[in-house]
Amino acid sequence: MKPADLQKMSLLAKLALCAWALAGIIAQANAWGFSYGDQTGNNQACLSCHGKTGNVPKGTFIDPQRFTQTAHANLGCEACHATVPVNHPDGTKVPKADCRDCHSGISEEYAKGLHASKTNCNGCHNPHLVQNPKDVSGQEINMICSNCHNSLEMTAKHGEWLPQSELHLRMLPCITCHTGAKDYYISMYIVKSKGDSRFGKQEVAEYAELKAMADGRPIVSLIDTNRDNYVSLEELRVFNRTQKSLRLYGMMTPSTVSHKFEILDSRRNCSFCHTSGSGLMQTSFIAVPEENGTFLRVPVEKGAVLDALYAAPDFYMMGSTKNTRLNSIGLAVICCGLIMPVGHGFVRFLTRKNRKQKEHQS
Amino acid sequence: MSETKRIYLQPWPIRIWHWINASGIIILILSGAQIRFPETLSIFTSYKSAIEVHNTAGIIVSISFSFWFFYYKMVKNTLDKLYIPDEEDIKHGLVRQLLYYCFWYFLGRPSPYHATPDHKFNPMQKSAYLAVMFVLMPLVGLTGILLLNVTPLRVLILMWGGIKFIVALHFLLACSLLAFLCTHVYLATLGDYIKPMLIGWEEVEEHEDVEAAPEVVIPGYRPVRHYPEYERELLEQRHS
Numbered sequence: 001m002k003p004a005d006l007q008k009m010s011l012l013a014k015l016a017l018c019a020w021a022l023a024g025i026i027a028q029a030n031a032w033g034f035s036y037g038d039q040t041g042n043n044q045a046c047l048s049c050h051g052k053t054g055n056v057p058k059g060t061f062i063d064p065q066r067f068t069q070t071a072h073a074n075l076g077c078e079a080c081h082a083t084v085p086v087n088h089p090d091g092t093k094v095p096k097a098d099c100r101d102c103h104s105g106i107s108e109e110y111a112k113g114l115h116a117s118k119t120n121c122n123g124c125h126n127p128h129l130v131q132n133p134k135d136v137s138g139q140e141i142n143m144i145c146s147n148c149h150n151s152l153e154m155t156a157k158h159g160e161w162l163p164q165s166e167l168h169l170r171m172l173p174c175i176t177c178h179t180g181a182k183d184y185y186i187s188m189y190i191v192k193s194k195g196d197s198r199f200g201k202q203e204v205a206e207y208a209e210l211k212a213m214a215d216g217r218p219i220v221s222l223i224d225t226n227r228d229n230y231v232s233l234e235e236l237r238v239f240n241r242t243q244k245s246l247r248l249y250g251m252m253t254p255s256t257v258s259h260k261f262e263i264l265d266s267r268r269n270c271s272f273c274h275t276s277g278s279g280l281m282q283t284s285f286i287a288v289p290e291e292n293g294t295f296l297r298v299p300v301e302k303g304a305v306l307d308a309l310y311a312a313p314d315f316y317m318m319g320s321t322k323n324t325r326l327n328s329i330g331l332a333v334i335c336c337g338l339i340m341p342v343g344h345g346f347v348r349f350l351t352r353k354n355r356k357q358k359e360h361q362s
Numbered sequence: 363m364s365e366t367k368r369i370y371l372q373p374w375p376i377r378i379w380h381w382i383n384a385s386g387i388i389i390l391i392l393s394g395a396q397i398r399f400p401e402t403l404s405i406f407t408s409y410k411s412a413i414e415v416h417n418t419a420g421i422i423v424s425i426s427f428s429f430w431f432f433y434y435k436m437v438k439n440t441l442d443k444l445y446i447p448d449e450e451d452i453k454h455g456l457v458r459q460l461l462y463y464c465f466w467y468f469l470g471r472p473s474p475y476h477a478t479p480d481h482k483f484n485p486m487q488k489s490a491y492l493a494v495m496f497v498l499m500p501l502v503g504l505t506g507i508l509l510l511n512v513t514p515l516r517v518l519i520l521m522w523g524g525i526k527f528i529v530a531l532h533f534l535l536a537c538s539l540l541a542f543l544c545t546h547v548y549l550a551t552l553g554d555y556i557k558p559m560l561i562g563w564e565e566v567e568e569h570e571d572v573e574a575a576p577e578v579v580i581p582g583y584r585p586v587r588h589y590p591e592y593e594r595e596l597l598e599q600r601h602s
Contacts, residue, residue, distance in 0.1 A: 163410075163414070163417070164513065166513045167512050167513045170513070198520060199516075199517045199520050199521075268410070269408065269409070269410075270408070270413065271400050271408070271409040274400055275400050275401050314520070314524050314525055314526070315525070316526050316529050318397060318413075319397060319398065319399075319400040319409065322398065323530070326530055326534070327398075329534065329537075330533055330534060330536075330537035331537075333534065333537040333540075333541050334540050334544075335541075336541050337538075337540060337542060337543070337545050338541075338544050340544070340549070341544055341545065341547075341548035344463065344548070345548065347468055348467075348552075351468040351469075354469055354470045355467075355468075356470075357470060
């Protein structure tokens with residue numbers, strides 16, 4: 001701004017400009033003295049106290065490692081806690097932002113669902129831990145639900161109509177059936193038997209174990225052998241055939257997570273999932289664990305990926321994972337059973353006169 | 363001289379078992395086909411109905427199988443005698459019965475074996491039923507029970523080779539049972555087998571002078587037990 005322009009401004013405008021400059025100086029001074037976040041994901045000033053369990057009251061502790069993985073960390077602490085008093089911590093409550101300020105669309109969607117009257121956003125999501133669904137496994141998503149929904153009660157309740165309810169609840173994220181997503185993909189996780197026992201419970205394999213198995217190479221190279229960051233169905237089959245201790249488990253996950261939780265009658269139709277080659281089974285990813293606790297999604301060749309998963313000894317999805325060679329063998333066995341009726345029946349028809357003659361003679 | 367004699371061949375518990383078993387197996391095959399090929403078959407309307415029907419029919423057939431075993435083994439104590447081929451069956455009976463089905467039947471000759479309450483099955487039937495009732499049925503039932511309880515019986519499933527192996531075995535055993543069913547139904551039409559299984563009684567012609575039959579041996583067509591027609595033929599040849 002030129003001095004000539006300044007002279008032309010009205011007194012009111014000059015006053016406003018001074019107020020704005022003063023506010024900027026105060027804010028800068030405040031930041032120098034007590035930073036609430038630096039918008040780089042480090043948030044060191046806040047975490048220097050809140051990242052240590054002994055320093056702050058229970059409930060205000062924030063796990064620095066996990067917090068830095070969240071999208072909220074990138075916004076900085078002050079994005080949600082903007083008006084922290086200058087003399088913090090003096091015992092006064094620190095104000096929190098309303099989730100609706102940023103997530104208004106989700107909030108409206110959520111308000112229409114069954115959960116709306118039960119709890120708010122914080123009931124399911126800790127803002128200091130929340131991650132994108134694609135960065136967590138289906139089992140981790142279900143752990144959020146099990147905070148309120150007792151797994152035994154849910155198994156019994158689903159068992160009223162759903163065959164093998166325990167198996168279904170273990171193998172599917174709850175949101176697959178209880179949100180009205182339109183598109184789904186198959187998310188495949190590398191699982192490993194607990195304690196390396198053949199009969200141990202299958203758990204999502206951890207980064208350190210897989211890194212050791214990959215022998216210095218990226219973990220994805222265990223499956224993506226040609227390292228083109230794209231897993232073909234053949235590479236999946238080879239992995240299933242050659243890996244002894246590792247398995248792949250497929251989970252049907254919504255592409256876009258809806259927050260309108262509901263009970264959908266369409267999900268009671270078993271062929272929604274149990275149909276080979278359905279549109280829902282075409283897109284898939286392999287979720288490879290990363291060092292920071294998230295998952296790297298590697299795309300898999302389009303196609304009925306569950307057919308490729310059939311090669312995994314412990315994975316079978318009725319109606320969807322079928323071995324076509326086995327179908328052919330079964331058909332051959334049935335045809336063997338038809339040899340007698342068809343072959344013998346034909347000769348029987350041709351020789352019917354012989355038998356009639358004998359009957360007349362006797 | 364001959365007269366018609368009625369033999370009580372199939373007691374009522376066996377007849378009930380047989381028809382429960384038959385209808386159960388047919389329902390299992392149809393519902394099983396829909397479960398495996400949901401995109402092409404919808405016999406029992408929804409997939410869930412097919413699963414429920416399959417599970418229920420499977421349980422009924424398993425109970426009915428246990429009843430069959432208990433009845434023949436514990437009540438009648440004739441299980442071994444009826445179902446396990448003896449030395450004579452293996453040495454001559456199987457070949458003779460096979461020759462009958464492949465040749466003699468077409469020439470209008472009578473069956474070399476005639477059923478009695480203590481010897482209901484010909485050597486080929488015995489061998490087939492031995493495989494079906496002592497191998498196929500127990501195995502298909504056991505694999506079915508495992509698949510019905512995947513989570514509680516997970517360790518057992520892994521001990522058997524994993525769920526994929528169990529499913530493959532269950533499927534192939536079911537295909538073998540279907541193959542047997544086709545042959546079984548067809549062979550039932552070759553003789554008077556269906557009526558006794560419905561009403562229990564079989565009518566047979568009995569010849570008075572069977573005892574007087576001379577011991578004449580026709581090459582390739584040896585006398586066997588329960589074969590009055592054969593003795594009658596021998597007598598006719600002798601008189602002519």
